[in-house]
Amino acid sequence: MDGYAGKIVYADLSAGKVLIKPTPPELKKLYLGGRGFGIRLLTDMVDPKTDPLDAKNVLVLAAGPLTGTGTPLGSRYEVSTLSPLTGAAISANSGGVFGWKMKKAGFDAIVVSGKAKKPAWLFLDNGKAEIRDASGLWGKTTGQTTDAIQNELNDKGVRVACIGPAGEKLVRFACIINEKTRAAGRGGVGAVMGSKNLKAIAARGDQMIKPADEAKLKAVNERVKKKLEENGIEQALQKYGTAVLINIINENYVMPTRNFQSARFAAAEKVSGETMAATILKQNKGCYSCIVKCGRVCNVDGELGEGPEYEPDWAFGPDCGIDDLKAVARANNICNEYGLDAISAPTTIACLMEMAEKGYVKHAVRFGDAKGMLALVEQIAKREGIGDELAEGSFRFATKYGHPELSMSSKKQELPAYDPRGIQGYGLATATSVRGGDHVYGYMIAPEILGSPQKLDPYVTAGKPQWVKTFQDLTAGIDASGMCLFSSFALGADDYADLVAATTGMKVDAAELLKIGERIWNLQKLYNIKRGFGRKDDTLPARLLNEPLKEGAPSGQVSRIGEMLDEYYTLRGWDRDGVPSPAKLKELGL
């Protein structure tokens, strides 16, 4: 055994057939799993001219070799597809238990193609797979869908990844939700699932996932566990959740506020992780095999929900000018129930708020209006009223009304919770992200704000291109392995490589893991070039490039990605247009 389940299931919804094939050894060796499997299979199967919502697009759910093997924080699976929001080949990552269950059911990856004639769900059951009728599930929320499938099978142990009404309505930033609250959040993967009339995928099974070298893996697991337990950062994640960042980012004067009009929110304390822990937090919660348990179970006036994590906390809070933590938590719950990306939904609302205040759109909502914000979240999910226009994402919405500059997005995907004007390396990372506006394809916040693995001055550009490249490649490797990215605050490339080597039996050291990551990055880049992306897209909104910050230490600064882009391309072995050189492609075997 080698940590893999050994099979990939191909579900052709147009033909109503499933095909099960062995996981190719070459795929394991070159792409490892997770995001690597997803991007390779997607780019092999789909013509670059395909519309993301066409039946010819495919949806790949893939776990990594470390998913579900008992390694601490080894819980993740990745969803890869052509994004209806950005148009790029993207992946979205989720935790919880589904990735483990997928492998227990016998599958390393699920490849969904075609479009079902009527609503369908896919059942993976101990090595077998079948397509079932989901007519009775259409219209249901993610929680209702999960309960209905578990009831139909009379098995609470079955795990369900599904879409809500937002995915059915093809909201361009609809997500896929597993275990009711864990999201493969970004890029509109839920809309692709909806376009295929696929409501849910359920998995159950009891197949053993064994590593190649049990004794070695046990020893590496012990080492990794000790590092995680002793790391102060992981301890803080457990206590305050990811929302501990609210005060940190705000005190650094890089908290995007009111659609990035400023970078400090005076009432940040009211929506902080500290306030959450002292008020609505009921308990913390972890994914499969997690010893950090950063998840938040919150009680809002008797309504239990999971989250908010830092990103939606910021986006529904400071970015919308809202300081009501209960409203933020409620909005986050609606996103989970309806299956909406809890970054793009609120940031698109923040875009509307600015456009309405400036008189570019006639609408009553204003910054700080919690009630109006909550109504808009539901309208987006149902594509009702102005929600139908907002469901296209902030870029298309703002463009429609003549003000694309007010969409705070890169490659049409809304930016996350950090102002690049005061964090130069992060600005380069998000501008060059192959999936669009993003923070988890290379988390430069770690060195530039948090001081991990070492403190880098966030205001300087020198040296940042190399850091960004290394972080992007390592993250792609971690995403392929099945480990949670949060482990990287405590672990280094050597640790991941040792885990992969012991689990798979393959010769993998830190350099090889980085090489696998670089291969994935370049494959994604190469394919997206075929879809029309180029240097012009590796950029940020004009506001962040031209309008200096006005408060605190980073006053006067703008994002200076122009100082770094050429060097970044050169380090990557790309030409001035960002096209990988033949030598680089040969080196990576592409």
Added chain:
Amino acid sequence: MTGAKDHVTVTVRAFATLREVMDRELRCEYPSGVTVGTLLRDLVQKYNGLGALLFSDPETLRDYVNILVNGRNMEFLAGLSTPLADGDTIALFPPAAGG
């Protein structure tokens, strides 16, 4: 009158686990010329348990502890020797992360 103040008053703000051992916000007055290092040593004397959260040894901050002076990490000023001016705000963060 020299025109220079003899004392400076600074505001200290504490976050996350630090709030379990110290006030979340306080104002402190010091003679002119005070540094971040002096301030921290003073706070460690004042609050039981704070030293272990901030320092790995008397002169070295723990990994990932971040001290901001008016929003700027002191690491990129003059470290523990960073001088404090009247009206400065110092934010203290224990190791923490999110994403």
